[in-house]
Amino acid sequence: MGSAQRLLLSGDEAVARAALAGGIALGTGYPGTPSTEILETFSALGGKAQWAPNEKVGLEVGLGAAFAGGRALVTMKHVGLNVAADPLFTAAYTGVDAALVVVSADDPGMASSQNEQDNRRYAEAAALPMLEPSDSQEAYGFTLAAIELSERWRMPVLLRLTTRVCHSKTVVSLDGAPPAAPDGAPHFRRDIKGRVMIPANARPAHRRLRAKLAEIARWGETCPLNRVIEGTGKPAGLGIIASGIACVHAREAAPEAAVLKLGLTYPLPLGLIRAFAAAHARTVVVEEGDPYLANAIRAAGVAVESAPEIYRFGELNVGRVRRLLAGDATPEAAPPPGKPPQLCAGCPHGFVFELLRKHGCIVAGDIGCYTLGVLPPHEAMDTCVCMGAGITVGLGMRHVLPPAEARRVVSVIGDSTFVHSGITGLVEMVYNKPPTGHVVLILDNGTTAMTGQQEHPGTGRALDHAPAGKISFEDLARALGIANVRVFDPTRETGALDRALTDALAADDLTVIITRRPCLLAAGKIRQYERAAGACHEQPES
Amino acid sequence: MNSPNHEVVNVVIAGLGGQGVLKASDILADAAFRSGHDVKKAEVHGMSQRGGSIASDVRFGARVLSPMVPEGEADFLLVLSPDQVEPNRHHLRPTGPGRPGGSLITPEAIDPAALPNRRAVNVALLGVLSRRLPIDETAWQDAIRANLPEKLHAVNLQAFALGRATPHP
Numbered sequence: 001m002g003s004a005q006r007l008l009l010s011g012d013e014a015v016a017r018a019a020l021a022g023g024i025a026l027g028t029g030y031p032g033t034p035s036t037e038i039l040e041t042f043s044a045l046g047g048k049a050q051w052a053p054n055e056k057v058g059l060e061v062g063l064g065a066a067f068a069g070g071r072a073l074v075t076m077k078h079v080g081l082n083v084a085a086d087p088l089f090t091a092a093y094t095g096v097d098a099a100l101v102v103v104s105a106d107d108p109g110m111a112s113s114q115n116e117q118d119n120r121r122y123a124e125a126a127a128l129p130m131l132e133p134s135d136s137q138e139a140y141g142f143t144l145a146a147i148e149l150s151e152r153w154r155m156p157v158l159l160r161l162t163t164r165v166c167h168s169k170t171v172v173s174l175d176g177a178p179p180a181a182p183d184g185a186p187h188f189r190r191d192i193k194g195r196v197m198i199p200a201n202a203r204p205a206h207r208r209l210r211a212k213l214a215e216i217a218r219w220g221e222t223c224p225l226n227r228v229i230e231g232t233g234k235p236a237g238l239g240i241i242a243s244g245i246a247c248v249h250a251r252e253a254a255p256e257a258a259v260l261k262l263g264l265t266y267p268l269p270l271g272l273i274r275a276f277a278a279a280h281a282r283t284v285v286v287e288e289g290d291p292y293l294a295n296a297i298r299a300a301g302v303a304v305e306s307a308p309e310i311y312r313f314g315e316l317n318v319g320r321v322r323r324l325l326a327g328d329a330t331p332e333a334a335p336p337p338g339k340p341p342q343l344c345a346g347c348p349h350g351f352v353f354e355l356l357r358k359h360g361c362i363v364a365g366d367i368g369c370y371t372l373g374v375l376p377p378h379e380a381m382d383t384c385v386c387m388g389a390g391i392t393v394g395l396g397m398r399h400v401l402p403p404a405e406a407r408r409v410v411s412v413i414g415d416s417t418f419v420h421s422g423i424t425g426l427v428e429m430v431y432n433k434p435p436t437g438h439v440v441l442i443l444d445n446g447t448t449a450m451t452g453q454q455e456h457p458g459t460g461r462a463l464d465h466a467p468a469g470k471i472s473f474e475d476l477a478r479a480l481g482i483a484n485v486r487v488f489d490p491t492r493e494t495g496a497l498d499r500a501l502t503d504a505l506a507a508d509d510l511t512v513i514i515t516r517r518p519c520l521l522a523a524g525k526i527r528q529y530e531r532a533a534g535a536c537h538e539q540p541e542s
Numbered sequence: 543m544n545s546p547n548h549e550v551v552n553v554v555i556a557g558l559g560g561q562g563v564l565k566a567s568d569i570l571a572d573a574a575f576r577s578g579h580d581v582k583k584a585e586v587h588g589m590s591q592r593g594g595s596i597a598s599d600v601r602f603g604a605r606v607l608s609p610m611v612p613e614g615e616a617d618f619l620l621v622l623s624p625d626q627v628e629p630n631r632h633h634l635r636p637t638g639p640g641r642p643g644g645s646l647i648t649p650e651a652i653d654p655a656a657l658p659n660r661r662a663v664n665v666a667l668l669g670v671l672s673r674r675l676p677i678d679e680t681a682w683q684d685a686i687r688a689n690l691p692e693k694l695h696a697v698n699l700q701a702f703a704l705g706r707a708t709p710h711p
Contacts, residue, residue, distance in 0.1 A: 008571060164609060168609035169571055169609075248607045317612065318608050318613075339625070340595075
């Protein structure tokens with residue numbers, strides 16, 4: 001194995017390489033920074049990968065594949081796991097036949113997210129084993145380990161990454177034996193007690209789940225994923241307990257310290273932790289985000305120091321870890337402000353936000369490039385919470401505001417976000433129509449722009465840009481019983497769009513306006529894909 | 543300094559989204575990798591694609607731990623947009639006892655008239671930087687070819703050579 005191939009890879013690319021080496025039969029998920037490149041790379045390497053309309057659907061499709069004996073990888077950003085939490089918790093009960101690896105890519109510091117929730121909490125809440133790599137080499141190795149763990153204990157495994165693991169490039173040696181092939185080709189195995197979670201079956205399933213976790217906890221005490229890295233200082237001095245990216249920051253900040261590096265962070269190897277703490281004069285837990293490790297370790301009766309509260313916010317880095325270890329809780333200097341991002345010059349969304357501003361609209365916004373409509377020069381957004389909430393938060397305001405204000409409320413949602421979580425909002429709008437009606441604008445730029453131009457069910461192209469089934473938003477809205485459905489090019493038909501908006505705001509009725517024009521950055525590629533699809537159609541069948 | 547990173551070279555490349563910051567850091571990291579160094583590169587994608595400030599860290603040497611250049615430890619700060627110099631100056635290593643401070647490299651180092659294409663200023667500045675780094679010229683050239691489409695090879699190799707021939711303090 002000495003001649004293993006060495007590559008400079010991002011963590012995302014390393015997970016994709018391992019997925020290929022590990023025989024993943026199906027990769028699915030929803031784009032979300034910093035996880036997006038995993039499935040894109042897996043597809044480019046020849047793996048079968050597809051975008052789901054949202055993370056819940058992706059996880060359920062992956063679970064079905066794993067029930068049927070096909071190894072599955074499901075990827076998403078941290079907030080995506082909220083959407084997928086429903087299947088996640090019960091998949092822990094059902095277990096799987098073939099591996100199911102669920103990637104949660106967290107974003108401490110919120111480089112491109114609406115919150116910095118710490119998804120290590122999900123491992124404990126759903127009772128699933130969790131692995132946390134520190135660099136791309138481990139992203140590769142831990143993905144292979146997750147496949148093995150998942151099949152050994154027949155349960156889903158969480159692979160928890162963070163922005164700096166996903167997007168940093170580090171040297172990877174593609175060694176390590178890939179896991180043995182799953183037991184036989186995919187096939188249906190009837191297992192009503194294990195798969196049909198009526199209460200009578202779920203009660204014993206919960207007990208089975210806890211028994212598996214107890215076994216994994218024992219295995220974790222000696223497994224190679226958890227290890228002690230000796231420091232350059234005198235033995236028994238400073239000991240650091242860390243996982244993920246915090247581990248490399250800590251080793252650089254305190255080279256003298258011994259580091260208990262935890263790769264399996266649920267269930268925790270409490271015996272190993274207890275022995276490590278006992279062997280060091282001072283033991284400090286260094287972790288990014290919530291005091292997840294520190295609280296669990298203290299709850300087990302092991303005395304450790306942890307970070308002052310200020311380090312819960314934002315990313316860690318070497319400088320912050322140095323201060324953390326020094327117990328420095330004084331306020332930190334803010335980095336000099338940079339230039340904020342903005343909508344591209346000429347972006348079709350910009351025309352829409354200028355109109356909303358002109359009409360004095362109260363804008364319930366959503367997640368995507370168009371969230372930048374909140375910044376100057378537009379400043380035309382009033383709320384942004386989560387995927388799909390543009391429509392539903394707007395409805396809530398319409399229900400309680402006095403009529404004159406209620407009529408100013410519009411909901412704005414992008415095309416990919418509409419498919420992800422907007423459709424049920426339209427159903428709500430038809431079913432519980434506010435007295436003043438409502439106006440929804442679907443800003444359709446033909447791509448999932450913010451995450452880097454991924455396809456979605458509204459583009460009619462699959463992850464690899466090949467032709468696929470296409471959802472028509474206008475047909476969907478009309479089928480739900482919404483009478484006023486209009487489509488405009490916001491750049492070329494600005495005047496007509498303005499008049500339609502004026503009418504819609506005055507009518508106490510339901511209106512869906514679709515503003516359709518391709519993203520400036522994606523337009524050229526979209527034309528190429530369309531030409532390629534046209535050429536395919538013209539070829540005679542062989 | 544009892545740091546295992548004392549042999550590590552720290553470079554921060556900064557600018558605005560769309561200027562080629564990430565491409566420049568990809569080429570630098572690849573060139574260092576091809577020269578046999580351990581390499582780590584850190585950056586944040588996402589929002590920064592929309593014309594906002596963007597910075598990428600590249601660290602290489604015998605052994606690199608954190609992928610992020612610690613505050614005030616950059617040996618080189620390469621800035622592609624003049625208005626991004628001040629927001630990023632804090633990355634540079636201050637002058638210490640017996641040790642010079644980090645170096646700032648900006649587009650002013652390059653004669654715009656000699657540049658084969660304005661878009662290639664990022665690679666030209668890598669050429670300026672290359673005079674100071676223990677990376678073989680062939681590794682640079684291979685990295686440029688590996689990270690850019692073929693039609694851009696000639697322009698960028700020319701831009702790199704221009705930078706490499708430019709004296710810089």
